[in-house]
Amino acid sequence: MIILVIGVTLMRVGVNWIFGTPVGPTAPKTVDPLATAWLSHINDLASQGTVPAAPAGLKVAPSIDNPAYAKPLNVMIAAVVLVAILLIARFGKGFVANIAVLLGMLIGALLTIVLGQMTFEHVADAAWFDVIKPLHFGMPIFEPVTIITMVLVMIVVMIDRRGCSLLCAT
Numbered sequence: 001m002i003i004l005v006i007g008v009t010l011m012r013v014g015v016n017w018i019f020g021t022p023v024g025p026t027a028p029k030t031v032d033p034l035a036t037a038w039l040s041h042i043n044d045l046a047s048q049g050t051v052p053a054a055p056a057g058l059k060v061a062p063s064i065d066n067p068a069y070a071k072p073l074n075v076m077i078a079a080v081v082l083v084a085i086l087l088i089a090r091f092g093k094g095f096v097a098n099i100a101v102l103l104g105m106l107i108g109a110l111l112t113i114v115l116g117q118m119t120f121e122h123v124a125d126a127a128w129f130d131v132i133k134p135l136h137f138g139m140p141i142f143e144p145v146t147i148i149t150m151v152l153v154m155i156v157v158m159i160d161r162r163g164c165s166l167l168c169a170t
Contacts (some may be wrong), residue, residue: 005153009146018078020069028069029062036060073115081108 020026039060046053085104089097096103112118 002153002157005149009149018070018074020066026068027062027066030064030066030068031060031062032064035063073117077108077111077115077117080111081105084108 016022020028022028039054039058042051042054045051081104084107085100088103089100092100109118
């Protein structure tokens, strides 16, 4: 049950990896370059005193489809990995079936290397030793729904184990 809850909680992350993140370079919508150029032109005219200045912090909203969102190649790679995991889990025996996810990830990694989607240039250029920057990727996000769900699951697990230990001892 715990594995199921963790898997369902992390499913959103996997879907974002396949299709793209809600914001950023792989968001479903992106800012139209013409709108950005227009705002820049207005700001230039405002600095010359020709037109009133645009409100501070004004940004153009994303309005056109992003070609980097849900790229067919990414979806195909994800489908290959999923099918590989399912086939290995179904037809593999013993230890091989137990490491189906690991083998699926390796198959996906090899496929992305062959397709030129994954390279190791940054690894080769990295320093042997470096200072670790705390919170390099930003502050952690604590989602109340996820926390409450995990607390409830753990309470059920604790009750189940406590009940089993009392019943099994008699």
